[in-house]
Amino acid sequence: MTTSVHASRPIVSEMSQAEWNAAVDRALTRLHLTYEQLREMACRRDFVSMEAMKLWLAIGEQDEERTRSAD
Amino acid sequence: MRNGLAPQTRQFAEDLQILLGRTVCDFVKIDGRILPGGTQAIVGTNLSDFTSRPIRLRSSAETPVWIDVSAYLMLDPDEGLADPKADWRDVLDGSRREYRLKQIRAAVRRHPGTAIRELERLGYAVAHPRDSRSRALILRLVGRVPTQRGVGTGKTAPERG
Numbered sequence: 001m002t003t004s005v006h007a008s009r010p011i012v013s014e015m016s017q018a019e020w021n022a023a024v025d026r027a028l029t030r031l032h033l034t035y036e037q038l039r040e041m042a043c044r045r046d047f048v049s050m051e052a053m054k055l056w057l058a059i060g061e062q063d064e065e066r067t068r069s070a071d
Numbered sequence: 072m073r074n075g076l077a078p079q080t081r082q083f084a085e086d087l088q089i090l091l092g093r094t095v096c097d098f099v100k101i102d103g104r105i106l107p108g109g110t111q112a113i114v115g116t117n118l119s120d121f122t123s124r125p126i127r128l129r130s131s132a133e134t135p136v137w138i139d140v141s142a143y144l145m146l147d148p149d150e151g152l153a154d155p156k157a158d159w160r161d162v163l164d165g166s167r168r169e170y171r172l173k174q175i176r177a178a179v180r181r182h183p184g185t186a187i188r189e190l191e192r193l194g195y196a197v198a199h200p201r202d203s204r205s206r207a208l209i210l211r212l213v214g215r216v217p218t219q220r221g222v223g224t225g226k227t228a229p230e231r232g
Contacts, residue, residue, distance in 0.1 A: 008100070009085065010081060010084035010085050010088055010100075010101050010102050010103060010114075011102045011103070012077055012080045012081045012084060012102065012103035012104070012105065012112075013102075013103075013104060013105070014077070014104075014105040014109070015104050015105065015106060015107055015121070016107060017107040020106060020107045020121075023120035023121055026120060027120060027121075027122055051122075054122065054123070054141060055122065057141075057143065058113055058121055058122065058141075058143070
C-alpha cells in the first residue's frame with residue numbers, strides 16, 4: 001500500500017477480498033471498535049469520531065452488498 | 072486493470088491532486104483503491120489501506136491547518152442508479168445558459184476592449200459612453216481606481232480598450 005507524501009501520479013490499486021478484510025480489521029482495531037459497534041453508531045447516526053464515520057462510509061455499503069450477495 | 076472503474080478513479084484522483092497542488096497544498100498525494108467486486112472505489116489524500124489521512128494546507132495561520140479529502144466512486148452496473156425526470160435535459164440546459172450568459176457579461180466588463188474589437192470585427196458599431204456617470208460606473212465595475220494622474224492601478228484593472 002502507498003504511504004508516500006510526495007506528488008507523483010496517483011496509484012490506483014485493486015484490493016482483493018482478503019486484502020479488504022485485513023484492511024477493515026486493521027481500521028477497526030486502530031479505532032478500538034468492533035464492526036457491530038460501528039454499525040450501531042450508523043443506525044443511531046451518532047458516531048464517536050469523524051474517523052469512525054469515515055470508516056463506516058467506506059465499509060458500510062460494501063458490507064451491505066456482501067450481505068445481500070450472501071443471502 | 073480489468074474492471075471499468077479504474078480509469079475514472081485514476082482520472083478523478085489525478086484531477087484532484089493537480090487541483091489541490093496548484094491551489095492550497097505544497098505536497099499532496101492522492102491515491103485510489105478499487106474495492107472487491109470492482110463497482111466501488113475510494114479516492115483520498117495520503118491513503119493508508121483505504122482510509123484517507125490529512126495533509127498540510129498552505130496557511131499563514133500560526134496553528135497548522137490540515138485537510139482530509141476522501142471521495143467514494145460507484146459504478147452503476149445496471150445503469151439505473153439515477154432515474155431522471157423527463158425534462159431533465161431542459162432544466163440542465165437552462166441552468167447552463169444562465170451561467171454562460173453571466174460569464175459573458177463578466178468577461179465583457181473585465182475586457183471591454185476585446186469585446187469592442189470583436190463586435191466591430193463582426194460589423195457592429197460600438198458607441199463609447201460619453202457621460203461621466205456611465206464611465207464611472209464602468210470603471211467601478213471593472214475595478215479601476217482613479218488616481219490624481221487619472222490612470223487607475225486597481226488590482227483587477229482591465230485591459231485598455
